[in-house]
Amino acid sequence: MENPQGQSRNKKKRLTQDQVRQLEKCFTLNNKLEPDLKLQLSNTLGLPQRQVAVWFQNKRARSKTQSLELQYRNLQSKLEAVLSDKAKLEHKVQFLQDELKRSRNQLALFTHQDSPLDNSNLGSCEEGHDDQVVVFDELYDCFVTSGHGSSSNSWM
Numbered sequence: 190m191e192n193p194q195g196q197s198r199n200k201k202k203r204l205t206q207d208q209v210r211q212l213e214k215c216f217t218l219n220n221k222l223e224p225d226l227k228l229q230l231s232n233t234l235g236l237p238q239r240q241v242a243v244w245f246q247n248k249r250a251r252s253k254t255q256s257l258e259l260q261y262r263n264l265q266s267k268l269e270a271v272l273s274d275k276a277k278l279e280h281k282v283q284f285l286q287d288e289l290k291r292s293r294n295q296l297a298l299f300t301h302q303d304s305p306l307d308n309s310n311l312g313s314c315e316e317g318h319d320d321q322v323v324v325f326d327e328l329y330d331c332f333v334t335s336g337h338g339s340s341s342n343s344w345m
Contacts (some may be wrong), residue, residue, distance in 0.1 A: 208234045211234060218246070222245040
């Protein structure tokens with residue numbers, strides 16, 4: 190039950206390389222097809238106007254897809270860079286927290302305390318704590334000059 194109309198509909202006319210080149214050139218200049226340009230291209234290339242219009246529609250869709258894929262790849266690479274930076278920063282934070290904990294423990298040992306200092310004991314400059322500030326300054330000087338202090342680049 191084949192009909193002659195069905196056979197002609199299924200048969201597509203392929204474009205030549207020259208036709209594709211001319212269509213691509215027109216597309217780069219203007220990706221929207223005006224009626225006058227469609228008629229001119231149809232006559233110049235020997236194609237039906239509908240085929241020229243469909244080619245432009247398909248080309249716009251392919252261009253949009255390619256553009257989205259490129260944007261996705263760019264965003265993906267930026268995301269990977271940010272995640273890498275985040276991991277490095279988390280490592281630095283952990284290193285600094287460990288170093289702070291060690292320093293607090295050493296400070297507690299040097300000041301003859303039985304337990305490590307908590308945050309409330311550090312940085313307190315209220316009246317009556319002047320002797321702790323002096324001890325801390327002396328301890329810090331001793332710690333830095335004896336080589337126990339870490340260099341600022343050791344966590345990088």
